[in-house]
Amino acid sequence: MPDALEVVGLHAGYGRILVVRDASLRVEPGEVVALLGSNGSGKSTLLKAVAGLLKPEAGAVRLFGKDVTGVPPERLVSNGLALVPEGRMLFGPLTVAENLALGAYATGHVQEVLERVLALFPVLSARLSQPASTLSGGEQQMLAIGRALMSRPRVMLLDEPSLGLAPRVVSDIFDVLDELRSEGIAVVLVEQDANLALKHADRGYVMRGGRIVMEGPAADLRRNDDVRLAYLGSWHGKEPTDADLES
Amino acid sequence: MSTADLLQFVASGLQNGAIYALMALGFTLVFASTGVINFAQGEFFMLGGMLVAAEVAAGVPLGLAVAGAVAATAAVGALIERFALRPARASGALTLIIITIGCSMLLKSAARHLFGPDERAVPAFSEGEPVAVAGAMVQRQVLWVVGLTLLAAVALTVLYRWTKLGLAMRACSVSHDAARIVGIDTARVVMASFALAGALGALAGAVVAPVTQTAYDVGARMGLKGFAAAVLGGLGDPVGAIVGGVVLGLLESGAVAFVSGTYKDAVALVVLLLVLVLRPQGIVGRHLGEKL
Numbered sequence: 143m144p145d146a147l148e149v150v151g152l153h154a155g156y157g158r159i160l161v162v163r164d165a166s167l168r169v170e171p172g173e174v175v176a177l178l179g180s181n182g183s184g185k186s187t188l189l190k191a192v193a194g195l196l197k198p199e200a201g202a203v204r205l206f207g208k209d210v211t212g213v214p215p216e217r218l219v220s221n222g223l224a225l226v227p228e229g230r231m232l233f234g235p236l237t238v239a240e241n242l243a244l245g246a247y248a249t250g251h252v253q254e255v256l257e258r259v260l261a262l263f264p265v266l267s268a269r270l271s272q273p274a275s276t277l278s279g280g281e282q283q284m285l286a287i288g289r290a291l292m293s294r295p296r297v298m299l300l301d302e303p304s305l306g307l308a309p310r311v312v313s314d315i316f317d318v319l320d321e322l323r324s325e326g327i328a329v330v331l332v333e334q335d336a337n338l339a340l341k342h343a344d345r346g347y348v349m350r351g352g353r354i355v356m357e358g359p360a361a362d363l364r365r366n367d368d369v370r371l372a373y374l375g376s377w378h379g380k381e382p383t384d385a386d387l388e389s
Numbered sequence: 390m391s392t393a394d395l396l397q398f399v400a401s402g403l404q405n406g407a408i409y410a411l412m413a414l415g416f417t418l419v420f421a422s423t424g425v426i427n428f429a430q431g432e433f434f435m436l437g438g439m440l441v442a443a444e445v446a447a448g449v450p451l452g453l454a455v456a457g458a459v460a461a462t463a464a465v466g467a468l469i470e471r472f473a474l475r476p477a478r479a480s481g482a483l484t485l486i487i488i489t490i491g492c493s494m495l496l497k498s499a500a501r502h503l504f505g506p507d508e509r510a511v512p513a514f515s516e517g518e519p520v521a522v523a524g525a526m527v528q529r530q531v532l533w534v535v536g537l538t539l540l541a542a543v544a545l546t547v548l549y550r551w552t553k554l555g556l557a558m559r560a561c562s563v564s565h566d567a568a569r570i571v572g573i574d575t576a577r578v579v580m581a582s583f584a585l586a587g588a589l590g591a592l593a594g595a596v597v598a599p600v601t602q603t604a605y606d607v608g609a610r611m612g613l614k615g616f617a618a619a620v621l622g623g624l625g626d627p628v629g630a631i632v633g634g635v636v637l638g639l640l641e642s643g644a645v646a647f648v649s650g651t652y653k654d655a656v657a658l659v660v661l662l663l664v665l666v667l668r669p670q671g672i673v674g675r676h677l678g679e680k681l
Contacts, residue, residue, distance in 0.1 A: 194568065221571030231567035233560050244560050247553070248572025293572065 144207030146171045146328035147223075149380075152201035152370040154191035160199065161187040161365045163352045164373070171296065171334075172326040174319060176339035176360065178369070181348035185332045186228055188349070189299050193225040194218050205297060224295035228302050230286040234275035238266055241274050241285055245292030252294070259288040280311030287318065296330045304335050317340050340364045352383050396525035398646040399639065404531045404600070405614075407538035407639020411593035412615025415586035421562035421625040424482050428489045429469060431612020432496035433590025434663075436462045438603030439500055442509035451512060452530040459591045465496070466587025470580045472484060472654065478576075493608065500605040501549045511598035530599045533604035537596050541589060542631055549627060558582060562625060590615075612655070617657040621664050623671025633674050 145168040155161040161170040162184040169175045179185045190196040190204050194215035203211045215225070224245075233241050242256060255315045269277060274285055283303055290298055300319075300356050304312040319342055324331060333339035340346055345355040348369060349358040356369065363369045409486065412434060419427040440458035445451060467494050474485055514533045517527040549555040560568040561578045568575050593611075594603065602608075622633025641656045664671060 170663065196547045215569045216572050216574050219570070225570045227566075227570060231564060231570065233567060235563060236559060240556060240559075244556060244568075244571045244573075247560075259429065289571065360676070 143171075143379045144204070145169060146173070146206060147330065148202075148207075149188075149192060150202045150203040150204070152188065152191060152203065152265070153199040154196050155199065155202075156187075156196075157294040161352050162191065164350070164356050165253060165352075167330075167354065167357070168348050169297065169328040171328050172323055172335065172345045173345065175322050175334070176331040176343035176346040176363075177330060177349065178336045178339060180347055182350040183333075184352040185349055186301055187352075188333055189225070189301050189330065189332055192248065193227075193299055195225075203367065206356055218247070219293050219295075222294075222296035223299070224290035224293050224297070224299060225288045228305075228322050230282050231281055232274040232286055232289070232377045235273055237271050238274055238277070238285055238315075242266075242292050244271075245289035247293075249293045251292075255292055255294055258330045259291050262291070262321065262356065263288050265292070280307050280315070283311070283315060284318075291322075295327060297330070299323065299330045299332075302334060303331070304333060304338060337364075340359060346385045390396040391525050394401050396523060400525045400527050400531065402623070402639035402642030402647075403635065404534050404597075404638070405641060406635035407535050407615050408593045408611070408634070409618040409637050410631045411505035411538055411589045413466040413618035413634045414541070414612060414627060414651055415589040416619035417622070417625055417627055418558070418582045418589075418618070419586045421627075422579050423474075423556055423561075425474070425484070425485045426616070426624075427583070428486065428612060429493040430586060430612070430615055431608035432493045432500075433466060433587045434594035434609075434611045434615075435500060435605065436465060436496065436587075438511060438598035439504050439509060439590030439594075439605060440582060440591070440605065441598060442511050442603060443504055444448040445511060446509075448455060448654070454630065455514075455592075455595045459588050462591030465654075466583040466585075466590075467580050470583035474583075474662025475576060475579075491671070497605060497608060502630065504605060506605065506613050508604045509598075509600045510602055511595070513599040515521050521598040521680060528600065531653050534596050534600070537592060541592060545585075545627060546590075554578070554581060586669065609647025614657045614663075617661040617664075621660055621671055623673050626673055628642070629673030632674065633671065636672070637666055 147169040149165060149167045152165045153160060154162055163169060165188050167175065177185050178189070187196065191198045194213050197212050201303055202209060206225060210218060210221060210222065233244060234300040242259065243251065246252070246255065265281055266288060267283060269281065274282065303315055316338065319329060331343060333340055345358065346360050346363045347354050402549045412430060415433060416427065417429045419425060421434050437458050441454045441459055444454035444457055449457065466531050473488050473492050477484055477488060517529050519528050549558065555570065557573045557578045560573055561575055561635045566573045616636045618633040619630050621637055623631025635658060637660060639662065644652050
């Protein structure tokens with residue numbers, strides 16, 4: 143069985159500035175893969191290139207063995223890919239119900255899917271007729287994930303779901319992530335909070351300077367001194383300094 | 390001034406207001422889905438009237454001629470999007486706006502070559518004497534103007550609120566990137582909004598032509614009025630467009646009644662300036678604060 147998502151030797155950037163160089167990764171169905179790295183390491187750019195928002199300069203993206211390199215995002219949805227973008231990109235003036243309906247725009251509305259999403263995020267049920275912009279940050283993140291689920295994706299890309307949210311809300315959202323895995327959805331999780339990401343992921347990739355510099359099972363990465371130093375904020379109890387990060 | 394006179398001015402304000410509302414809807418639909426002000430909108434109005442005049446002259450029944458003119462102008466709108474604007478999509482809104490000015494000149498010159506420089510008349514949609522409405526004598530064509538505008542507004546509301554295309558159009562008005570990641574082909578939505586703008590402009594031009602006559606060069610003036618009405622109501626807001634159109638029509642009538650007919654056309658410009666300076670979001674507009 144082919145991988146749910148396979149990225150091979152991807153180069154991507156903005157204009158003449160190459161941000162991601164030679165990045166390769168793979169995700170199996172039902173696997174949660176964390177993509178780690180500090181600010182500006184190219185995680186979000188890689189995600190955008192996979193989602194079709196950015197045309198790769200070189201390399202290939204495959205969904206279940208099918209080459210989808212450079213396919214625009216509006217056509218990737220019906221190929222089973224859903225993106226929960228950085229900053230959520232909700233339709234603020236539209237209602238929660240309309241946002242969810244738009245999630246199913248390309249693949250068709252299925253009542254059971256809507257009920258499933260509302261079961262995962264019960265707080266949304268009470269807000270269906272409210273404009274999305276009136277939701278709290280956590281509710282907006284739930285709506286963004288719910289909207290992505292409405293297209294019945296087999297691969298989901300999650301960009302910084304915990305950003306700016308209260309710890310309790312974050313843990314709710316990550317519990318849902320564990321449910322998605324059990325349903326066989328492949329998840330790529332970009333996350334600043336490496337500790338949290340590795341706790342919920344099966345495997346992880348570490349990016350630095352636009353390249354993938356390390357990969358392995360999440361448990362190994364959590365124990366790895368380099369990763370701890372650079373992204374987990376602790377190394378034998380000592381705060382990392384700039385000099386440590388450079389070496 | 391007697392009550393009857395006043396009612397007369399209100400009636401004529403409503404007639405013009407309905408036309409402005411249709412034009413403003415055209416501006417607003419395109420602006421909502423693209424962020425572009427389509428300066429060819431006035432030429433859609435001109436095409437509506439001129440095509441009906443030409444078709445009627447060629448022996449086509451009036452009803453069919455109007456439908457044909459509306460459909461043909463919708464096609465022109467779609468073609469402008471596909472072949473003039475889409476290739477330049479990556480450039481900024483200003484470039485696209487200038488392209489619409491070019492399209493407007495092209496349409497106007499083409500109309501002059503095809504239909505000639507003379508004023509053209511279009512027969513009234515229904516024969517008969519003016520009818521009395523609440524004490525004012527109203528031409529039957531004015532009832533057509535107001536009635537068809539109401540019908541178009543209702544149809545558009547249904548489309549915008551309850552259809553998949555309408556939902557996609559509203560999604561595009563928030564963010565194209567967000568629309569694309571849920572699977573909306575934004576290029577097709579933009580094309581549809583240009584076609585709709587063409588249809589609305591042509592309907593306005595066709596239905597008012599029996600009252601005012603028409604000519605190849607009526608587009609620019611009506612474009613300005615429609616734009617002022619759209620800005621008055623808040624660009625991008627369809628309800629605002631209708632309100633803006635009617636208010637502008639009534640203001641113009643008021644200026645004619647209480648000041649002088651000389652200043653009628655200046656009203657739109659004054660309104661445009663005042664709104665842009667004092668309340669750029671328009672009288673109904675509330676979109677600006679709502680975006681995420």
